[in-house]
Amino acid sequence: MTARPAYGAFCIGLFAFSALAVFFVVPLFFMVVVSFYKPDPMGFYKVTFVWENYQKFFASFYYKVSLRSLYSSALGAVLVVALAFPTAIAVSNLSRKWQLFWVILLLSLMCLSEVIIGFAWLIILSESAGIPRLLEFLGLWTNPRSLSPSFWAMMIGLVFLGFSVVTLMIYPQAAKRDRSIEEAAVTLGTPPSRVFTKVLVPSFRPTLISVTLTMFVYLLGVFVMPTMLGRPKDWTMTVIISDKALGDANLPLGAALAVVMLVVTAITLAVALLAERHGQR
Amino acid sequence: MTHRASIMFLTLVALFLIAPFVVVTGVSFGASNTIAFPPKAISLRWYQTLITEPDWLKAIGLSLLIAAIAATISVSIALAANYALWRTGSGLSKLVFALGIGPFLLPPIILALGASLFWAEVGWYGRMEATIVSHGVFFVTLPLVIIARGFASLTKEVIEAARMLGATETQVFRTVVLPLIAPYLITGFALVAIISVNEYLIANMIAGFVVETLPIKIFNNVRYGYSPVVASASMLFVAITVTALLVLARLTDLIGLLGASKED
Numbered sequence: 184m185t186a187r188p189a190y191g192a193f194c195i196g197l198f199a200f201s202a203l204a205v206f207f208v209v210p211l212f213f214m215v216v217v218s219f220y221k222p223d224p225m226g227f228y229k230v231t232f233v234w235e236n237y238q239k240f241f242a243s244f245y246y247k248v249s250l251r252s253l254y255s256s257a258l259g260a261v262l263v264v265a266l267a268f269p270t271a272i273a274v275s276n277l278s279r280k281w282q283l284f285w286v287i288l289l290l291s292l293m294c295l296s297e298v299i300i301g302f303a304w305l306i307i308l309s310e311s312a313g314i315p316r317l318l319e320f321l322g323l324w325t326n327p328r329s330l331s332p333s334f335w336a337m338m339i340g341l342v343f344l345g346f347s348v349v350t351l352m353i354y355p356q357a358a359k360r361d362r363s364i365e366e367a368a369v370t371l372g373t374p375p376s377r378v379f380t381k382v383l384v385p386s387f388r389p390t391l392i393s394v395t396l397t398m399f400v401y402l403l404g405v406f407v408m409p410t411m412l413g414r415p416k417d418w419t420m421t422v423i424i425s426d427k428a429l430g431d432a433n434l435p436l437g438a439a440l441a442v443v444m445l446v447v448t449a450i451t452l453a454v455a456l457l458a459e460r461h462g463q464r
Numbered sequence: 465m466t467h468r469a470s471i472m473f474l475t476l477v478a479l480f481l482i483a484p485f486v487v488v489t490g491v492s493f494g495a496s497n498t499i500a501f502p503p504k505a506i507s508l509r510w511y512q513t514l515i516t517e518p519d520w521l522k523a524i525g526l527s528l529l530i531a532a533i534a535a536t537i538s539v540s541i542a543l544a545a546n547y548a549l550w551r552t553g554s555g556l557s558k559l560v561f562a563l564g565i566g567p568f569l570l571p572p573i574i575l576a577l578g579a580s581l582f583w584a585e586v587g588w589y590g591r592m593e594a595t596i597v598s599h600g601v602f603f604v605t606l607p608l609v610i611i612a613r614g615f616a617s618l619t620k621e622v623i624e625a626a627r628m629l630g631a632t633e634t635q636v637f638r639t640v641v642l643p644l645i646a647p648y649l650i651t652g653f654a655l656v657a658i659i660s661v662n663e664y665l666i667a668n669m670i671a672g673f674v675v676e677t678l679p680i681k682i683f684n685n686v687r688y689g690y691s692p693v694v695a696s697a698s699m700l701f702v703a704i705t706v707t708a709l710l711v712l713a714r715l716t717d718l719i720g721l722l723g724a725s726k727e728d
Contacts, residue, residue: 191633192547192548192551192552192633193548193554195544195547195548196544196545196548196549196552196554196556196560197548198541198544199541199542199544199545199548199557199560199564200559202537202601203541203563203564203604204563206579206582206598206601207566207567207601208563210575210578211574211575211578213578213581213582213585214574214577214582217581266477269473270473270477273470273471273473273474275724276470279719282719282724283713283719285474286713286718286722287706287709287710287713287718288478288481290709291702291705291706291709292481294655294658294659294662294705294709295662295701295702295705296662296663296664296682296701297662297665297679298662298679298682298683298686299679299682299698299701299702300484302488302682302686302694302695302698303484303485303487303698304484305686306487306488306491306499306501306695307483307484307487309499311498311499311500312487312490312491312499312500313487313501316501343481343484346481347481351722354722354724355723358719358724358725359724359725375466375469397569400569400570400571401571404570404572404573406572410687411686420573421571421573424573424577425573425576425665425669428577428580428669429668429669434581437577438581441573441574441577444573444574445570445574448569448571448574452569
């Protein structure tokens with residue numbers, strides 16, 4: 184941009200680089216290193232090189248937990264996108280004032296703590312103050328019981344959590360889309376539901392695939408919903424990792440589980456990136 | 465979707481999104497000692513408990529302090545990265561940008577565990593400073609992307625004019641660049657602060673047993689038997705979050721910032 188050498192700007196860039204390198208990259212590297220250390224019941228760990236933490240992962244229990252996590256995250260991601268995509272399209276058709284209302288609502292929900300959302304659902308599903316009580320009042324359920332903890336309570340929590348994020352990810356593209364094909368289809372007498380499935384879904388396919396994969400990774404990392412709304416048998420890998428690290432103080436095993444999760448995450452994100460690139464061509 | 469069907473659909477979605485908070489509000493204004501909705505009698509006692517009990521006050525104060533400093537750190541890093549990219553366009557600054565997107569994409573548990581191991585090694589495990597620095601670095605993605613929009617909005621002519629009139633780089637930055645990107649800085653700051661106030665997992669794994677922030681306190685309360693004071697604490701949160709975003713909507717063009725304006 185200028186003929187003058189930009190030493191100042193270089194130093195400023197170096198500051199940003201070091202901050203991220205030291206406090207983001209180094210901890211991740213260190214975690215990989217610790218995953219090869221030996222657990223020490225007396226302290227944190229013994230510095231050696233062992234494979235036993237990874238061997239433990241492939242011994243049934245953790246293996247099953249991860250498969251279950253993969254299943255609930257995948258199901259959650261598909262449900263979230265199925266709900267968020269029509270919402271984003273519908274919001275983009277509103278007046279600017281109502282669009283702003285939705286943006287603020289969604290941003291609030293996106294920023295709101297998992298803890299608060301989990302607590303709110305815990306209450307709305309409880310026998311003393313929520314849907315069960317409403318059903319009793321309406322005479323639909325004579326002896327109401329709490330609906331949580333259960334698999335579907337956890338699922339509602341996950342969908343609720345992911346919904347605002349995905350809608351906000353799709354919305355900008357929905358707002359800027361070229362509406363001429365839709366309008367042409369409508370003019371030719373195509374029913375609106377067919378316009379949605381035959382015009383909108385195909386034209387957003389690359390986005391929908393990459394957003395679903397991103398959401399899958401996001402839900403894999405959710406901690407509060409499984410612990411608050413799910414049963415222990417619904418607990419995901421995230422809960423187990425935190426349990427190993429904080430509860431049992433078995434940091435090397437927790438680190439190994441986290442490294443496995445990191446690998447799954449990296450592969451999923453790479454596929455998402457490829458899907459998006461492929462769609463752009 | 466026909467127009468009417470789409471409005472009906474949106475109304476249902478809005479109900480699904482808002483209903484939990486209506487119930488929590490009801491519970492928080494209840495007079496009884498147990499969680500009940502609809503409340504039999506209205507009272508403010510749980511809000512009174514919240515703002516008079518030192519335990520809750522301390523958690524609120526800690527959360528706000530951590531959020532304010534973490535947001536400052538985050539915006540400084542994001543501004544530095546963007547300035548370097550804008551001035552030099554070097555490979556290093558592009559690398560910084562790529563690194564800054566990373567924390568947003570990774571599951572927080574991985575960041576949290578990495579950070580807690582790192583801080584244990586450094587000797588800051590269980591200290592508030594560690595939570596602050598980690599929050600500041602991990603939440604850099606949003607300000608990074610938002611401030612980049614600010615720099616993209618700067619026109620070359622304004623900068624060139626300032627330089628031709630003999631302004632030094634520092635003067636150009638202080639008098640031309642900074643005022644023009646200020647709304648983006650404020651938005652980035654506010655978003656990081658809001659996210660930090662609400663964050664549970666990272667704060668808990670780095671120092672949760674000593675530095676009890678509001679989400680950690682609420683979580684512990686819910687886990688080990690709870691009273692309606694949790695509902696009032698939650699509603700305080702919702703109020704802080706929504707107010708901050710409404711103020712932000714007044715100050716800046718939120719729809720435009722999301723990149724949803726047709727003119728982009």
